[in-house]
Amino acid sequence: MTPAPVLFISNGTAEDLIGARLAGLLKRPVLSSPLVGEGQAYAELNGARRVGRVLRLPSGGFPFGSLDNLWADLRAGLIGESLGQWTDAVRGASDAAAIIVVGDAYALMVGTVAARKNRLPLVHVQPLLSAQYLDGLGVRGTLQELNALGANRPLPYELRLARRADAVFVRDAATQRYYQQRGVPARFAGSFAMDVLPPPERELHLSAARPVLALLPGSRGDHRESLPVMLRAAALLPEVTPLVAWPHTWNAVTLPDGWTLQVQSETEARATGEAAEVVLWRQAFGAVARAADIAIGTSGTANEQLAGLGVPVVAFATGGPQYTVGFARRQGRLLGAALRVVEADPAALAAEVRTLLSQGTRRAGAALAGLTRVGPAGALPVIAAEIEALAQSGRPQVHSPHI
Template sequence: MQGRATGTGGMLRRVIPSTAPVLFVSNGTAEDLIGARLAGLLTRRVRYSPLVGEGRAYAALSDATRVGRVLRLPSGGFPFGSLDNLRADLRAGLVGESLGQWTDATRGASETGTVVVVGDAYALMVGTVAARMRRLPLVHVQPLLSAHYLDGLGLRGALRELNALGANRPMPYELRLARGADAVFVRDAATERYYRQRGVAARFAGSFAMDVLSVPERDLRLPAGRPVLALLPGSRDDHRESLPLMLRAAALLPEVTPVVAWPHIWDAVTLPGGWTLEHHGDAEAMARGEGTSVTLVRRAFGAVARAADIAIGTSGTANEQLAGLGVPVISFATRGPQYTAGFARRQGRLLGASLSVVGASAPELAAQVRALLGDPSRQARAALAGLTRIGPAGALPVIAAEIERLALSPLAPHSKGTRR
């Protein structure tokens, strides 16, 4: 059923059918997961336009339809993480295919009642065009920017991270777009204050990262009596470099129980030289080498996260989730595509004392694990920093209720492109 236009004070607005689906526009693995969890709380059908990858998280929903083309980027969605990332993505058709996605999203909005953007300024631009051309309500969920990224950055730091300028702070055009949205939700209280000081009526309703953290999927059957060391190589290709180093560090720590939260297929496991991998079914494997055995588990991140006493991670969201549980996290930079030196610095500013960034060597990692485990006061500071900076869960039900309200509310007329 098509919506029709009615006039109010000489302005046209669209009357939306009460059964119209919601269009989600998101651009990244974590963003897709947040969007899919949010969509699962709605009472209406869902369309989704993933701007990076296939949006597999949405595919698990029973009544979700993908619209538009699929853009597979070698960088995994981090074209500005490094010059190599950008070159590879440009060769993969970044510009042409991205422009096509704008058209796809606008067409996808034609039968929907609300547009929900989960992502950064680029996703917000795409979603804003789709919403405005179809005169639809617009909700922006911004899970990436944090005012904490500016903590101690300074001019020198900003110049060193010019490629991440828009990731460290919202650009003026993003703030302007956000002012035109019907609702804006941000990731922490500090960012809510930052946005409000700049004229955006943003809300912090809880941590998106903690909202999508799964409950323990199963009993890991880990031996008692030793601290559990969670190894988090992440969902990006950084794992090819970081997992072998994590395993070598674990071999230097006989006093802990290491377990890898593995998000890929077993064939993707990269081992240090001389190590072997034994499959124990589809969900568990054992890596052996240097006198050590390390368990790898699939589809059990929630169980690993809640069992951990300390973690080594080269991941974005997973590191934040462990910190949000009060678990100290140790990290090191890789050659990318995601967890580069710049990314590690930025995450260090975000997580404060809950994250320790060290050199990429097994002895340094092992030494840092021992130092943390042997210092209860430092563990307490790390736990407090993670709990306060990430914050509690609870945002997604609030956002879902706001989407339902907007989907049933008459759309106010536009004024110079800004919704009042």
């Protein structure tokens, strides 16, 4: 007899990836309800079935990153389509054995409604919040980042919802302590970011004579602005081997003026200009990440993964939609000495890379900060076992008709 499915609700590219990797560890059918975008990570799972409508947002899932992002999303039908997704999730969970939320407070609200309506166990995987975002924030910082208030710390309603979940998993040990002090029996079982870091996909055939500089433009639209700056910075560093981990199609490559792109294959291309040649790799993030000695990144999860490998990351803010000034500032608090944010200038980036490579003590401090703040992999098998146990135990008693 086929076991009942579990429903995954997630709201973001990284969240979808974590959910899909987690779903792949389960021995039961999978339903998915991605609240932002196509949910491509779930689509790649054999037999996974999508529940509900697709919400395509101009902001890429960051409506509160700026007023422009919010206005664009509202014009795209954010409110009406989002409410429709709540209904879709409730209906889609009617035959499920459990609901798994991978995401923020909003996703948890949707999952809580669906779980209560269908009397199902609820597991919350919170890969976004970290108590480390509060390091040195203070009152002034809080006022500067009012649009990220719920991203910097769990708000009272999120804590209330989390207390009612059957299991809560958080991204680091500091956040476990923060939640537990507020009555949420949260657990840190390992880093979600490191769990979804892929193994090396191919041999890159690199020379051992020069350090490798990984360029991480990210999966969001920031790459259109950040890749040209990164390439020009790499051209100022002839002592390194620069590699771009490119997650898009070749048609999406934006080059600096005077540069050209030669596509070698579906997975390899070469950008040349200013007396430099930089190799771009598709479907090779795991290989590039593990080859890197240092990185320049305008990415969320990828920056964290490189830091988690002990690789120092240099970053700069873009006009968005993701890696804005506020986002860069917040990631700096998350990663500490593992991340250095400088101005969006090729010369400034090159100078920071050269300094880190030449100062062994500073580089070692950055590596240690990344390893300790991000933490090791290992969470997803623990969470998968918890889900199986809850799904087999049956429907829980509803504590109250109110959320």
